Amino acid sequence: MTTYNEKIKNWLIQNRENTIDFLQKLIKLPSTQGNEAQIQAIIAEKLEQIGLQVEQWELDEEELQKHPYFFSNRTDFSDSPNVVGILKGEGDGPSIVLNGHVDVVPAGDLSQWNDEPYLGKIKDGKIYGRGTTDMKGGNLALYLAIEAIKNSGIKLKGDVILHSVVEEESGGAGTLAAVLKGYKADAAIIPEPSNMKIFPKQQGSKWFRIHVKGRSAHGGTRYHGVSAIEKSAIVVKHIEDLETERNERIDDPLYEKIPIPVPINIGKIVGGDWPSSVADLVKLEGRIGIAPNEKIEDVQKELDDWLKKLSDIDPWFKDHPVQLEWYGAQWVPGSIDETHPLMKILIEKFEDVVGTEPTIEASPWGTDGGLLSQVGNTPSIVFGPGISSMAHFPNEYIELEDIFITAEIIALTVIEWCEVADKTNK
Numbered sequence: 001m002t003t004y005n006e007k008i009k010n011w012l013i014q015n016r017e018n019t020i021d022f023l024q025k026l027i028k029l030p031s032t033q034g035n036e037a038q039i040q041a042i043i044a045e046k047l048e049q050i051g052l053q054v055e056q057w058e059l060d061e062e063e064l065q066k067h068p069y070f071f072s073n074r075t076d077f078s079d080s081p082n083v084v085g086i087l088k089g090e091g092d093g094p095s096i097v098l099n100g101h102v103d104v105v106p107a108g109d110l111s112q113w114n115d116e117p118y119l120g121k122i123k124d125g126k127i128y129g130r131g132t133t134d135m136k137g138g139n140l141a142l143y144l145a146i147e148a149i150k151n152s153g154i155k156l157k158g159d160v161i162l163h164s165v166v167e168e169e170s171g172g173a174g175t176l177a178a179v180l181k182g183y184k185a186d187a188a189i190i191p192e193p194s195n196m197k198i199f200p201k202q203q204g205s206k207w208f209r210i211h212v213k214g215r216s217a218h219g220g221t222r223y224h225g226v227s228a229i230e231k232s233a234i235v236v237k238h239i240e241d242l243e244t245e246r247n248e249r250i251d252d253p254l255y256e257k258i259p260i261p262v263p264i265n266i267g268k269i270v271g272g273d274w275p276s277s278v279a280d281l282v283k284l285e286g287r288i289g290i291a292p293n294e295k296i297e298d299v300q301k302e303l304d305d306w307l308k309k310l311s312d313i314d315p316w317f318k319d320h321p322v323q324l325e326w327y328g329a330q331w332v333p334g335s336i337d338e339t340h341p342l343m344k345i346l347i348e349k350f351e352d353v354v355g356t357e358p359t360i361e362a363s364p365w366g367t368d369g370g371l372l373s374q375v376g377n378t379p380s381i382v383f384g385p386g387i388s389s390m391a392h393f394p395n396e397y398i399e400l401e402d403i404f405i406t407a408e409i410i411a412l413t414v415i416e417w418c419e420v421a422d423k424t425n426k
Helices: 004-014 016-027 037-050 132-151 173-180 219-224 228-248 296-308 341-354 369-374 400-418
Strands: 053-058 081-087 096-101 126-128 160-165 187-190 198-202 204-213 264-271 281-290 323-331 360-363 380-382 397-399
Touching (some): 004 016, 016 037, 037 081, 037 132, 081 173, 096 132, 096 369, 126 132, 173 369, 187 341, 187 400, 198 341, 204 296, 228 296, 281 296, 341 400
Parallel strands (some): 096 160
16 A cells, blocks of 8 residues: 555656756746745645635734734835735644745846846756745645645645745734634645754844944044044944843853854944044944744833943943934744754754655744744744755755755654545545
8 A cells, every 4th residue: 555655756756857848937937025925826826726625815004013023124015015825624633734924035146146146047956046045846746745645535624824025134024914814724845945954943133223323523533533433433342242141041052052052243333424523323224033922112212222232341332322213124033942853853854855854943034933932822843945144145046855865854844744634545
């Protein structure tokens, strides 16, 4: 009798070429934010062909604004619909969300690409193009997993809910909208590019802006002024000390191989308005990492309290305190208990397919897993094909074989997690 494992593997082998063609079709669409309508229409059609119940809708910005974890640079989502497809179970089984985002970052400087970034060129077992790793390759693994289950005649007890969402690259508005619409489950898998490592914990982050004040004067008599640029150097050093203190508190073994588990990065400095004048204002903009066990609000307060200590270092800050502003994108931290049943199943299926134990680490970056976990009460695991260092990078690529291995692992995980309705069809 053919086993589930054999049915899934055989279907993936038989359908390899046409599914690679479909991936190329997705890569050729530059689905940057604000341009996701075409790719979502194709994905909705694909999910309907598989046999899922499909809903497509535009995000309601006015409704999302009411939620504290909402962020977007846009107020018009008319070209950025969400798509959800449901493989309805027979009942009485655990449900699962399979979540993937379709938005990609811009291609950047085209001179750094060897080929056109939306070509989907295949060479030496790799497919190249913007979004291959982050995360159209991982999304394809989800479609393949569901299609393999459906076409192998395997009926599940629990529901499989596939999220094809927008806006992940700026904070997760698409996943937030899906969760608030009720598309939640007992657990979730997100195939972000983890290099097929299993990430039960995901770092969060939030952007900030600090205004550092000085006193203007003529550059020829700069000693009559106070340089905000010089004072900002003190602020930067003070923030580095906070970064050290925060990371010394982390003793989670999943972070052992990550040099700085929760970095604080100053990514932009703007200051001064004339070369012959002493700068009277500098703006520092950065990102603070948030550990999986932390709340965004607590980390915000810690940075605010830390900056108030600047007056102990330099008296200037007593009468001219820096101003902290929270703005821009945020990613909610997330985690799933390492003893969670889905973790156990995923590890077992990885070992069955790959033949070795998986690497289990904490994610060094944020995903939509935090929103699923914290807002949707859907514990989430990040596990997917692709090397994270290739994300957002020129000549982005993904190994095709890894996509099919991931699809097989996820399909077998879903089958065991959601449970088979007809045990005689083994």
